[in-house]
Amino acid sequence: MGATALAAAGVQGAAHAAEAPLPVVITGEDRVDLSLHSDNGDPTEPQVDLRIDVPGEEFEGDGEVPSVHRGEYTIRIDARGLRGVAKADLPCEADGLVAVCTGYDLYAGTTFNRVGGIRLDLSDDSEAGDTGKIVVTGEGESLDFTPLTVDVRVGGPELLNRELSAPDGLKAGDDFELPLGVMNVGGLPAEGTVLRLLGSRGLSFPDAYGNCSSSEINTGDLLRQRTEVLCTFPGTLDAGAAYRLSRQVRVQTADFALNDIFSYSFDPLEPGEEKKIHRGEGRRQGSGPDLTLERVADADPARYTEYAELDLPRTNTYDLELTGASASGEAGEKVEVEIGFRNNGPAWIGGLRSGGEPFTFTVAPPAGATFTRTPERCTPAGVNGSDPAYLCFAPTPMLEDARLTFPFELRVDRVVEGAKGRVALPDWDNPYDSDPANDVAWIVLNAAEEPGDDGTGGSDGGPSDDPTAPGSGDGDGSGGDADDEGTGSASGGGSGDDADGGLALTGAQGVGLLGGAAVLALGLGAAVVAYQRRRAGRDGEAAV
CATH class of the missing domain: 2.60.40.10 (Immunoglobulins)
Structure with a gap:
């Protein structure tokens, strides 16, 4: 395939040159928030993965990947806007806060067009509220680049969730209530927040609050079947302050539930996001009273965590x-x-x-x-x-x-x-x-x-x-x-x-025994733990 495909790609590239430049887009994370209270993830892993998105169907076969454009191009990464804000580790040939990457072949899609990663860390001068940006541009003959701007903020709102504990004696078919809360450990107030409740197939949320909307996925891949509730709170969450919900959230377990996953998280509410959340396709707006947040005095920061989740109920059986x-x-x-x-x-x-x-x-x-x-x-x-x-x-x-x-x-x-x-x-x-x-x-x-x-x-x-x-x-x-x-x-x-x-x-719902290598796509943030070896060391349960 190699020579023929490359020759064809060369003709295609020439056609683009004759008619109009090939439109390409520089992609990557467009925003990075740096925490003042953590190491901002694995120090060896970049927060920004730069790639080039080229029109066309990505190659999925075997053998040499055919290019859709051949010709030299350059990508320029300008991080001078981060002086006094954060440190930047840039890919390719870097001169201080400016780096230049070069390439020749471009392929359809993004998979084969990786430029490199950008790692950001706090500097000695970093302070809460500092902002800066990285501008990434490109140029090449017969290519029309759409640039990328990466906005960087230091010490913005950082919301942690109150730890959860499993209810005593919970059996399948029972419902239970959980006290949920949030603490802003960031350096700036959060102007509004959104609460996300997630339950896998055996869990549901029977209460419908006025400032919450829900959606269900109850068909298709069993790993992805779930109920999601989003609640929005327009008020300000002060830096260093903790809050709790005005009433406890009720969770219903199905008769077949076993080791289903419940999780919740609070995140800053972006401007204009509230209407988009509740008017999303397939979402049902609640008709009951609103949930509200109440400030908590003397909250212990040790009781708040990034990930809050439970596997329950633990007492059901199968045969x-x-x-x-x-x-x-x-x-x-x-x-x-x-x-x-x-x-x-x-x-x-x-x-x-x-x-x-x-x-x-x-x-x-x-x-x-x-x-x-x-x-x-x-x-x-x-x-x-x-x-x-x-x-x-x-x-x-x-x-x-x-x-x-x-x-x-x-x-x-x-x-x-x-x-x-x-x-x-x-x-x-x-x-x-x-x-x-x-x-x-x-x-x-x-x-x-x-x-x-x-x-x-x-x-x-x-x-x-x-x-x-x-x-x-x-x-x-x-x-x-x-x-x-x-x-x-x-x-x-x-x-x-x-x-x-x-x-x-x-079985029920037609044929639904769908496995695969993907972990439950609920945004739970948990490490993969093999079911048949479930927490034998922690809970004292025998391995399956």
């Missing part, structure tokens, strides 16, 4: 159940079996901190049989086919009534009457699984005639044969054509695959 299957076949015959995985509730399994970390379980073939086709989300458990068992992945988030099926194909290499293959969740101490007895099931081949007991249901009983013994005959226990179909994906979700080596998903 994971595996179901097996039975089949009969002669030597050399292939048979199909379907393993079931379901959540009997009452709780859903959010996996919100891990962004959808899956549950795993193992499936071993019965003695005398070999797997010849396996589901997409199952992968060989051993190394180089040394173990005939498979490791399967059940994605989270998982609805409270989720039903999944995992279809397998087996070849009967030799007939072993009543041969059993074990299907099992890990041997764990999971405090949320209410019935560990159904965490094991069996694949039974050529069962003896014993009415009412084929050994396929969830059970902790054992088979008469070694359930993990590899098949004999010409099978090698490596899973047949699983290499073509089994991806072993450890991420959850999707809309379900067909029964041809796929994973079928059913």
